[in-house]
Structures are given as C-alpha cells and as structure tokens.
Amino acid sequence: VWSRICGPLEAAIGRDAFTAWIAPLRFRSAENGVAQFGVPTTFFGNWVERNYRDIIVGLMTSEGVPVDRLSFDIIGNARPAPVPAALSNGYGAPAPQPQPTPVQRHAPALSRAPEQAAPPPAAAAAPEPELPGSPLDPRYNFDNFVVGKPNELAHAAARRVAEGGPVSFNPLFLYGGVGLGKTHLMHAIALEYQRQFPGKKVLYLSAEHFMYKFVQSLRFKDTLSFKQIFRSVDVLMVDDVQFISGKGSTQEEFFHTFNALVEQRKQVVISADRAPGEIDGLEDRIRSRLQWGLVVDVHPTDYELRLGILQSKAETHFAAQPDVQLASGVIEFLAHRISSNVRILEGALTRLFAFAGLVGRRIDLDMVQECLADTLRASDRKVTIDEIIRKVAEHYNLKINDLLSARRARSVARPRQIAMFLAKSLTSKSLPEIGRRFGGRDHTTVIHALRKIEELRQTDSGLAEDIELLRRMLEA
Ligand code: ADP
Ligand code: MG
Secondary structure, three states: OHHHHHHHHHHHHOHHHHHHHHOOOEEEEEEOOEEEEEEOOHHHHHHHHHHHHHHHHHHHHHOOOOOOEEEEEEOOOOOEOOOOOOOOOOOOOOOOOOOOOHHHHOOOOOOOOOOOOOOOOOOOOOOOOOOOOOOOOOOOOOOOOOOOHHHHHHHHHHHHHHOOOOOOOOOEEEEOOOOOOHHHHHHHHHHHHHHHOOOOOEEEEEHHHHHHHHHHHHHOOOHHHHHHHHHOOOEEEEEOHHHHOOOHHHHHHHHHHHHHHHHOOOEEEEEEOOOHHHOOOOOHHHHHHHOOOEEEEOOOOOHHHHHHHHHHHHHHHHHHOOOOOEOOOHHHHHHHHOOOOHHHHHHHHHHHHHHHHHHOOOEOHHHHHHHOHHHHHHHOOOOOHHHHHHHHHHHOOOOHHHHHOOOOOHHHHHHHHHHHHHHHHHOOOOHHHHHHHOOOOOHHHHHHHHHHHHHHHHHOHHHHHHHHHHHHHHHO
C-alpha cells in the first residue's frame, strides 16, 4: 500500500518536501488502524505527524487499508517513540466519487453546510458532492473578538467582507504571527456571513485540508468535481496558506481556483503567517496575485489589547465559575509579562481559574508565580547560541563536537552554516563573536555561511522549511 500512495503523495506535496520528509520514512506495517514507520529522529516523526498525517491517513484508507493514526520508531534504536494519537479530524475517507455527468456539471448538488465536518460516507452509498470545509468554532465570532490598535484594520476589513455587499477588495489577505487572531477572524467572517446569507456558500478550510482534498481528487481521478465544488462557492477562505508553498501541483490548483473565483467576483479570504512577498517557495505569479487585493498585517498585541482580551476572557470564566475571586493587579501583571501570543495568554488564565477552582483559593500574584512559573520564565527568555547549537545538532542527528569541528563534509558543514545563520538572526551577537563560538572561526567564515544559506533558501524549499521550523522551535 505504501508504494501505491507514494506517487500521489509526491504530486501533492512537491518533490522537495517528498524527498525531505517522505522518502526517508521506513514503512513497517499498517495494522489495527495504525501505520508504523521508522524515522531517523523523534523530531522527524513529529514533523511528519504534524504536516503529513492527514494526507497519509487519507490515502492509505482510500487504498483499502484503513488507518487513523501514525506511529514512529527511531531507526537504529530499539526504543519506540510514540507520537500522540491522532485526534479525530473529521476528514474520514470518502469512497471514490463517480465521474460527474455533463448534466451535473453546471449544477453540483451541494447539500452540506461547511461547518459540519463530513463523516465518512458508507462505502456503498454514492456520495453527493459536498462542501469540504474545516469545522468552524462558534466561539470564534466577532462578539468575542477584542479590537485594539494592532488588529483594528484586520478587524474592519473582516467586518466588511462579512457584511457581503459588492466585493471591494479581492482577496483579503490577513497575515501575522502565531496566536494573533487570524483564524479567529476567519471563522468570524464565515459565521457572520452564513448567518446573514443562509443560502450562500461559504467555504472555510485550512490550506492543509485544501491539499488533502486535492490529493484525494487526483487519487480518484476526480479533479473535475473538485474544481466544480471549489468554483461554485460564494466565499472561499483558506487559512495558513504558507502551508502550500513549495507543494507542486497543490499550489498550481490553488492558483487556478483562486483566479476562477476572483474572475467571477467571488470573495476570497486568505491568511498566512507572513506577507505574500515573504512566503518562500511560492511561485511569483501567485505571490503577485495575492497582493492584488487588500493585504493587512495583524500586529503583535500591545499592553492595552492584552488587557482587553484578558478582561473579556476573565468574564467568560466568571460566568462558569462565579465563586472565584480575582485579586486586583493580576490581569495587569499578566498583560505586562506574557508575550504577544494571545493563545498563551488565554492558556495562563485558564490554568489560573482551573487551579483556583480546585484549591478554592483566590487568584492573586502568589498563585500566578506558583501556577505559571514556566510560562513566565519562557516569556522573558532569549535564545542563546548554545541552544541553537544544541537544537541544530539534534535536528541533524550530529554530535555537538562535530558541528563545531573543522570537518568540511557537507553533512556537517551545511548544518553548521544553518546554525550560524540562526545565531545571526536570533541573537544580537556580532559576527566575530559567532565565529568564536563556532569552534573559533573567523568572521569571514560566518559571512560566507550567511550568504550561502541566504542563497540556498531561495532555491531549496526543503532547507527553507527546515530553517523556519528550527527558528520556531527555538523561539517557542
Ligand atoms: P492565529 O490563527 O493567528 O494563529 P488564532 O486565531 O488561533 O491565532 O488565535 C489564538 C487564540 O487567541 C484563539 O483562541 C483566539 O480566540 C484568541 N484571540 C486572538 N486574538 C484575539 C482577540 N483580539 N480577541 C479575543 N481573542 C483572541
Ligand atoms: Mg491560525
């Protein structure tokens, strides 16, 4: 089964990603719903799990080998490294759909609202084409979204789109760092639009889900109905579009879908973690197309916005736990100390309320210190060169000594250059200092490394992805 799905998998995610992440997998078995693979490192397994699980699960299932999760063991290491079981994702495994007849072509039967995750249809029933959306979270609505300076433009633009009316900017492109409310705003648009125009079709999905659907259509030689479905919606929203960068034919199909909708003056809303111009591995024509409409930056939160968000979330908690007492100054302290990522802020408050509920104590600054020590420590933490060296060595399965040695073999030299590049971009250390820390090298060696990596990042999307991932892990 593995050899049969490798072709469509490669077509969907692109040669580079396939070579980097799929080819090294050692397929072992698929039994009792679990597909087992050997991987070089735990990290490698986690990455595959995070980025390619759905697609692998879907393809294997559609090949008649039903699996619902992946499991990894480290090659050359007897101890298996289990990865958390996949959550049910509602993708299911639809049976092959019939080729549409010409009659269907102009009137696809769209029966399912996008917020309903599609259950897998029974193998025998001929499934109707349906809107393949990701589920919407009803709490991610406009009422629960706190507006401040950093997100006011994004919010206003989202409101405008949700009101319907003539399409005034297309696409709306929202971008910003993790946990700043992009997904929340996208859901809010979809929910509000549906509420106002129940007859219209709003399709919200992650770029990953888009890819998954596309690969399935390739698999079942059913791209025609894929195209029909995606081109028949009134509003298309694709979240985290950076995911499809470097992913061959998925990117291509996204571009065509996008163009077809914009031509029909249907609204398209896109989100990404970076500005269109900064998404590596995206074709130039797609990049420029994405900039045609309104590009809005969701900025990191400032103190006032964090305060507002905390107050609003605290109210929600109070509704459920009216007995909890909150000392004054706690909200201010959290807003001051916790980073700009709203998800972490929310998590902190949730923990405090849970703790207070359990021990029956008032939430005060002592409890904050006790309960959130790790979060607070993480929030004032700076990345160090030592950490970079350690992480890069671990990531490439090298010894730290090798990384710092004089060895010039590519397998060591390239990771070394990547580590220097990360040291330059994530710390404030000077070039001579970086050289010194990397086994006493000259600063010109560091400059050479930075140039080399800059250059490779443009041409090698696998390497660019790797660097991005390391950066995130180091900054997390
Ligand atoms: P992103 O998609 O940008 O990574 P999310 O939309 O997933 O971020 O937001 C992370 C969490 O923070 C969500 O639970 C969301 O509800 C919350 N959040 C972010 N911004 C706001 C805001 N302005 N008001 C209320 N909640 C917010
Ligand atoms: Mg998001």
